[in-house]
Amino acid sequence: MSHPSSSPLPVAEKLRIEKLGILPVLFPAVGIIGLLSAFIWGLTSNPLQLAFSYLFAFSVGFTICAGALFWTLLHHALDADWSVLMRRILESIASCFPVLLLLFIPIVFLFAHELWEWMTADVAQDPLLAWKRPFLNEPFFYIRCAFYLLFFSLAGLLYRGLSMRQDEDGDPRITLRLRHTAYGFIPLFVLCLTFAGFDWLMALDHHWYSTMWGVYLFAGCAQSSMAILILTTNGLVRTGHLKGLFTVEHNHIMGMLLFAFTTFWGYISFSQYFLQWYANIPEETWFFVYRNTGTWFWFSVFLVVGHFFIPFLLLLTQPAKRTTWRLCTTAVWVVFMHCVDIYWIVMPNLQLQQSRHAGLPPATTGFHPHLLDLLALVGVLGILAHTFIWLLSRGSIFPPRDPRLRDSLAVTNWL
């Protein structure tokens, strides 16, 4: 814009690991200790609980990484300028997918039959499942899972790899090529995310269905990864990175997007609930009946208030987005509520499985947290955070030769 074109462009900046304090040690430590202790304790005492705790932790990590890939693709497809400075962070989060691919292996070999009842259910007793058999069968299921994770991994690595190559040769054609690729990748991304949501989370209760499911998960992905982006960027600034480059205007834009997707999540989750409440069809309403039984009712109320109303009010005013500590506090809360959201989706199904194993009709009993939930979550997020820091330290923490970098530095919100 009005930024004088004669001012020198910033040079590449490496991540200074020594400035990050104990984090580079803490993340791999809690990751390995969390996962190891969860597996040893869970497999010996309560494999069913471990299966669901692990799926919960995996889904939290998966949604955050998928959101980062979404923001990267969107940045390129829309030829955005404000986000160039933060794009390497998004690319690095999105490039954690190969690790998620590895983390999915225990689900395939250890937990699949515990998690998804349709894999072990008697089809002869279940005409609805027989109807869904062409889709819900094990070979096709694993092919689909491999396809989703390979697509996400390749897309993340491609976008980060070509962007890193541009750091060296400064070729503007890379920007064009990534933009054109994004047009094709966005529909594929939407399909993969939607069907991954169907397969991993919606099929936990294979009688239930919601046409809003894909977009509901997507809203949580975009919101939580924007919160993670706010936290990592401000963390880097606080540890002395991006000096003179990152401004309050960047925080303002990220705050606006966090606010937008908070509202979007509220809108989508209400629409999903509202349609099923109105139609009142048994296969559909059970999902909400299970989550309104016992203390799950208060958990659901907390989800609505905490995931929508609290961040909505916290982000409503301009100073809330332009004051670093207020924005970061809200972002921490949003990430916490995203974990609560995934917990609310996954965990009632554990109680359904437990009642089936006991030979009782499926029912939920209420919110019973287990230490394995925390261990698995800390384990998966620790491993992913360590991967992220490692990826970020491989090159410059922002793309110094991106043709749009100057626009990103000069970005202004006309108030």
Place this chain on the structure above:
Amino acid sequence: MKRSEKSLHGLGAEFPTAASLLHAAQKVQALGFRRWDVYSPFPVHGMDQAMGFRRSRVSLFSLIGGITGLCTAFALIYYTSALNYPLITQGKPYFALEPSLPIFFELTILLTAFGTVLGLLLLTLLPRFHHPVFNWDRFQRVTDDGFFIVLEAADPQFSNETSRKVLQDIGGTHISEIFQDPEITPHPARPTSEVVS
């Protein structure tokens, strides 16, 4: 024809470019004038800050409109479906939050929009058919290539001599008195009184 001081709207000055208008506005703002305005053919970036604008009060009208809308929606739904003509449909309660929320939302948004537009009209004193600046013949160029600052006589700091001096100091040309009432003279082509600086 000598006019009375009372009918004076203010003093206008012309500036050659948008940049000079911006700098002049910064100086007028620094001198502490309150009742004054700038006029340009297009929006000038940074003019809000140069003129020292603070947050507009339109959002207060929006809030009042929104709360009115929410209360209206609640009263409408509750009165019609739970009090005046209670009817069970589909086994749903007379009044439930779920089907009411879209209506809450719609009426809140609708009356927020009404409140915003009304507040905007009230605060900008619109609509009006005429404005005293149109009595200044040079002002016609504001839709083409003219940049103007008008210091209004209603400002507590205003006086014909010092304000004229201020406009000269900040680089204004064609400084003219602008009068409240439309000019009624036997000679329609008579130029406005003008001081060339």
